[in-house]
Amino acid sequence: MTQRVTPITRYTRRIASSLRRAADGDETHLTLTGLVELLGPRAHRLLLLVVSLFNMIPGPPGYGGTIAWTTCAIAVAMLLGKQIRLPGIIGKRRLPLDLMIRASEQVVTVAGILARFSRPRLRWLTGAAANLPYAILVIGVSVVMALPVPFINAIPNVGLCIIAFSMLNRDGAGVIVGIGATAVGLGVAIAIVVGAFHLGMAAVGSMG
Incomplete structure (x- = not known):
């Protein structure tokens, strides 16, 4: 039986x-700017899927924050209807091609x-009209994810992965599921931040 080919x-x-194709050359790494150029500076939704997937890969210290700010930059470009231009400090970050x-x-x-x-x-x-609320949601979530916690x-x-996947597959029901997962994730993130704050205050108080 032939597998049904879907947008995703x-x-x-x-x-x-x-x-x-990028690996066919002599390069062993690809910068984030190179990734944008490879997939297209206007491929906002596709790149949001890619960076959210990359954020699931363990990396060195600072890796998660870099990907979070990359996600934010892509969402800002989507919000403004502009081509994606990453700041140099982010765009020059190199990732192993293999x-x-x-x-x-x-x-x-x-x-x-x-x-x-x-x-x-x-x-x-999932239509074009959804780009505005989608971009705003991603910006807000990526700023939270960039916190050094x-x-x-x-x-x-x-949650962002589910939303990005569903957006590309034109699946509005999946978008709803992704929003729910994102909301749960934000709740957990807020609880972690509040817990870390209270632990820090308790530690400071014990030293007084």
Whole structure:
């Protein structure tokens, strides 16, 4: 039986093939600016999916914050209807191509499985008119995820992944699920920040 080709399977295959082409040269790493140029400076939704997926990959200290600010920059460009231009401090960050390719190939496999359950529906939640609220939501969430607090970005980022996946697959029902997951993640993130604040105050008080 031939697998049904959905928008998300086409997009994820595009990501994987683009990264493989980039690896055909002598480069072993790709900058975030290079990634934007590779996938297209106006491919806001596609790049939001890519960076949210990359945020699930463990990285060195500061990696999560860099990806969070990248996510924010892409969302700001979407909000303004402009091409994506990353600030130099973010755009020059280099990511290993082999890791990106392996991750993209896994994404293609997972997308093929999820596409069996996700389908175009409630399209009014995924049309061009949704770009404005989508961008505002991503900006707010990415700013929270950029806070230098351990594990703060894990659950909200899962929600952003679901939303990005569903937006590309024209699945409004999936967008609703993603918004719910993001809300839960933000609640957990706020609880972590409040807990860290109280622990810090308690530590300061014990030293007085």
